[in-house]
Amino acid sequence: MSVAVITSSGGGAEEPTGTAGAGLRHGWGVSPERQQAILDALRGLVPPAGRLSPVQLRAITVKIAACGELWADLVVHDPDVRWYLPLHRSDACDVWLLAWERGQDTDWHDHGGSSGSFAVAEGSLLEQYRAPSGRKLSRRRLAAGQAVAFGPGHVHDVAHGGEGSSISIHAYSPPLMMMTYYQQTDYGLIARETVAIEGPEGARGRGGPDTALAHATASAAELTTDVLPAGAPGIDELLAEARGGLERLPPETALAALTDGAVLVDIRPLEQRIVEGEVPGAIIIGRNVLEWRLDPRSDARIAALARADARVIVMCSEGYASTLAAASLRRIGLPRATDLDGGFQAWKAASLPTRPAQSLG
Secondary structure (H helix, E strand, O other), rough: EEEEEEEEOOOOOOOOOOOOOOEEOOOOOOOOHHHHHHHHOOOOOOOOOOOOHHHHHHHHHHHHHHHHHHHHOOOEEEEEEEEEEEEEEOOEEEEEEEEOOOOOOOOOEEEOOEEEEEEEEOOOOEEEEOOOOOOEEEEEEEEEOOOEEEEOOOOOOEEEEEEEEEEEOOOOOOOEEEEEEEEEOOOOEEEEEEEEEOOOOOOEEOOOOOHHHHHHHHHHHOOHHHOOOOOOOHHHHHHHHHOOOOOOHHHHHHHHHOOOOEEEEOOOOOOOOHHOOOOOOOOOOHHHHHHHHOOOOOOOOOOOOOOOOOOOOOEEEEEHHHHHHHHHHHOOOOOEEEEOOOOHHHHHHHHOOEOOOOOOO
């Protein structure tokens, strides 16, 4: 699974098409006056902070989709690339305006752990989505005035739904920061690429800075240790706390556990595996979707692994990120989860089996 980075000057809106920024055209900036009008329309629907539920996000997209005076004059219909524009961003959610022409779609993707919703304002869209079972694929057509909402495990492919142009409003909570793309196989959808969004998406449009997004960036930059809550632990303390609750496995012990039914889960990105190599038989699951794949209650779970009795050994490069990941898995219902002490580097140093990285192609 590869990783692409979308920068703030050319990033995607709801869902880029496969590679960073490909198939997408950024819109013009939204004026401060228009931003205020959008904020007024959202008053009472968007709290200052906190994660919004799918029901709350649906209320947001339906509301903005119905307020054509807020966005109608901003839309650009481009027959070659899907056009988008960020309308609002806060600590709680972000809201996007998208325009679709015939033949334009998103490819299969998730939303990096964010819940979301989209409402069709004009025209129609066709959504294919993975059913809660994790294998069956379903589809639905949404006409103008209709909306859907979904939780953090939702995987779908959205496409223009018919004749004429389409316009839609999308919202995410927390604000969209990362997505994983999938390819269809005989065994279901398989992750192939993770797209990390660097900073607030579309923070600067061609017409000048988007003030609301610029303010969000500035606010984050102004955070210092002086305003941290008293007693807030640092990363070293978090790591020590996590390791205190794990029986971490050295490479030789991990190998013995694998022969006895344990599963090795590699959370490193493809670029890192290309440089370092892989462990034959390890299951590749991106760190940003790990909990959704292994939570027994998640709609996006891997049924064979997301079980309370599963013995999962998480592996990163050197055994740091894997510790925090394993501790997280224990909190969501996998009490036997642990990690590989020293990571892949220790495994390789112990002369245990490795191979060159295997790309999904």
